[in-house]
Amino acid sequence: MTLGKRLRERRERFGLTQLDAARELGISNVQLSRYESDDRKPEPEMLSRFAEFYRTTTDYLLGRTEDSTLAKSDSSLYAEFERFVNNPEHGVFFKEYLDAPAERKEEMLRFWEFIREKERNRKPGDRQGE
Template identity: 55%
Template sequence: MSLGSRLKNEREKKGWSQMYVAERLGITNTVLSNYERDYRDPDTGMLKKLADLYDVDTDYLLGRTDVPRSYKSYAGEIDEKELAEFEEFINNPYHGIFFKDYLEAPEERKKELLQFWRFIREAEKDRKPGDRQGE
């Protein structure tokens, strides 16, 4: 998906008009339309403003990832080792189904899921293979 397609998609998901977004960014709706139709690319400053407005990562807008907002955005809440551990956990097909909506969840829900994962990890830390859950 192109940068323009992602910009248009994010704007439409929020239910915003081009006029509304252009006003918030301080540009004309013609400029925004050119971005969305891939006739013109935003400069780096405008790309950051667009990402902030749509609450997505610039890497997502640029097509470097299909994840709109990475958990790295929440790095202040968990350290790098814990983040890697959580990523491994949710990418495991046996665990990940519970967290399948994490990547698209609103910020408050992501925080809840991180807290829940911490609870699971703490409860299971001394469990050995073959032990029944809760023993």
């Protein structure tokens, strides 16, 4: 399978349109389309962004392995997220993460990353979500 096909497969696995994925990645949907159709090859930095965004490895995207999963021990993000989930102040909503199947965990992790990114740029005194 080509790099472009793997990019498309991962995007579709997360239920994203090209436009949605391109917005999240900070590129145009035309650029994403060119990557997915193998008309253009991403630079190493962009390849890393794809791997992080699609919760996979660059080795998988490049066809060096058929295993698209991230090893839990290889990702400090998973450890950070699980510490967050285990904090009783963060509510019951995230508790189901620990017992969820891998696909659901990936979905919940992406949601948490989205929230964390939004909050990262928030200044003291700003209302949540602004």
